[in-house]
Amino acid sequence: MKNFFKIFTGLYILFLVSCQPKELIFEDSICIQNISTIDPMDGLKENQTVIITNGKIHKIGNTDSLLLSADNNIIDGTGKYLIPGLWDAHVHFAYIEEIAPLMFDMFLSAGITSVRDTGGKVDFVKLWKDKALTKPTTAPRVMMAGPLLDGEPNVYDGSDASHPELSVGLSSVEDVISQIETLINKDVDLLKAYEMLSPEQFKKVNELAKANGIKVTGHVPLSMDVISAANAGLNSMEHLRNLELSCASNSDELLAERQKMLADGNDMAGGKLRTSIHTAQRENALKNYDETKADEVLNVLKEKNVWQIPTLALNTFLSNKYFADPEYQKSYLQLPDSIAKHWKNRSNVLKDFPMSEAFAAQVDFNLKMVKKVYEKGIPLMAGTDTPIAYLTPGLSLHEELEALVNTGIPPLEALKTATYNPAKYFNMEGELGSIKENMWADLVILNTNPLEDIQNTRDIEVVIKEGQIYVSEDMKADLKIFRN
Ligand SMILES: [Zn+2]
Known part of the structure; x- marks a missing residue:
């Protein structure tokens, strides 16, 4: 009875307090x-x-x-x-090095509080990651992949302005092993596999990533198809790259042809060889698009949980022409003068550039596949590829969100691709990406x-x-x- 009274008194006082x-x-x-x-x-x-x-x-x-x-x-x-603060899940600090010092402010002012760098010289990108870690309230969180891990000849070899040195060309499986050891010592958060890797090298990249508890993102190597890349352990795909080559009724012949072109083109520059393969195969693959085959591929991506970063604004840039809008072009003023001028000139040339039939088919494929990926429940992340293709750091993410919604993805789901999903991708969903205590x-x-x-x-x-x-x-x- 005495105990009961005590409890009762306690509750009574609590009641009084809570009434005030x-x-x-x-x-x-x-x-x-x-x-x-x-x-x-x-x-x-x-x-x-x-x-x-x-x-x-x-x-x-x-x-x-x-x-x-x-x-x-x-x-x-x-x-x-x-x-929640937004993520741009596909950026390159190293693509135009002059822009890098401006990127923190451009991201933050656009509401971007975290970014995922998907390729560049490791020491250069690490400089920005470390700066952000030293003063985390003044910069977005930077998660980085280090350089594109490419085979030989490598695509981003520094040979011209559109192919800055973002990659390392690896000639053997042993090269892959030593490169990844270096990157792990530099605290990379993920690895990025690229298009010229051999299947053996690609498998090694995935094996070493798993052993070190990090993810592998990438472009599906031209020497493989999407299903074999997913089975080898690829965690995410950028730009839906080379997906069309695996969704065609003649995908096996296309793969055999690619492997031959890779072997024959060994002495070409990487960028040229890649372009020649894309030119030879993309249109052909899209003409032979097969719904059943596409479903088979997407089912594997779903089963293996292969995330997609479709960079839709980039992939459809000649149809949506975000850069042609004078309002959009105002964002160039945040860039160094010479770059702003160049971007503006190029934007005004490209705005009247007619879209080829081949590009239009590619755009249709991209729009259709993003919708399918979403409907299958394959996780998506919003990423831009800034500062490539006049995608202004910061503003371009909002173009990407709009592009995603335009495919039929509901706005809340699109927001998830730039908040909760990237946090989950990095196993950080307990720390950020939601509005929770x-x-x-x-x-x-x-x-x-x-x-x-x-x-x-x-x-x-x-x-x-x-x-x-x-x-x-x-x-x-x-x-x-x-x-x-
Ligand atoms: Zn990229």
Whole structure:
């Protein structure tokens, strides 16, 4: 009885306390009050208050029950939307080295708080990864692959401006082993296999990646087909590259022909040899596209959990012509003058460039396959290939999201490809990619609802990286948190 009384008294006091409207103070915190949160898994929740402390999401509650003292650092989220910080899952710091020093700011201002570098000289990319690690609130998180692991002749050999030295040409399986040992010592987060590898080399890349607990992404080597690459352990495919060659009714003949061309073209430059194979086979493969064969290939990709980074804006660039829009071209002003000028000139030439029948067929294939990949439940990630093809670092990710939605993928699912999915790809879904307590506070406040129109991901008010707030000067004046 005595015990019961104690419990009863305790409950009674708790009841009284909870009846009092209690205004809470969160020291050294930022409180985003009365915002609609959009979690990639749970969808939209209205009237939420989110407390950020020590770089992490400390607490999330309903605005009516989580009452805040006016002494807190409050951002009024009324009428606004909170999404997780975005990822661009396919970038190249090393493609135009002059742009690299500007990329952190360009990514952050576009709401991108994490990137995945898919190929470049390892020491150059590592410089940016290390910079980001030293000051994580000032830069996006950088996950890197190191150089493209290519066979010989290698494609990105530094021979001209469109083939900068992004790859290493490996002539044997032994070369693969020693190169990967070097990369593991430099803390790469994944490996990138490229198109000129032999099947034996490709198998070794996958075997060593597994042994070191990291993933292999890549272009399916021209010496293989998609099914054998998936069976060898490929974890993800960039650009749906060479998928069409495996979805044709004559895919076996095409493979035999490719292997012969590779053997015969041994003394050609890598870029030329690759182009000659693509030219000889792509149109042929698309003409012989076979729905049953495509289903067979996609079923293997699903079964083996081979992620897809379709870089759809890039793959369809001559049909969607994002670069032709004067609004889009304004983003070039963020680049060094000479590059901005060159990009603008090229954009204006290309905007009137007629699309060939072959390219149109390739575009149709890409659009169709992205939809199929999504419907099969094969995981997708949004990536751009910036700064290739006038894809401005930052803004281009929003073009990619729009391109994904235009295939019929719902906006929330498209958001997932740039938030939760890349986090999961790197086994980091317990730390970021969702709006949940204890996650890193990598967040973006939008003025308008991206679920109604995916273009609204561009309507950014505030970007938060591990608790550090970034706003434009105009916005600062409106936010109490920045007033003295
Ligand atoms: Zn790339």
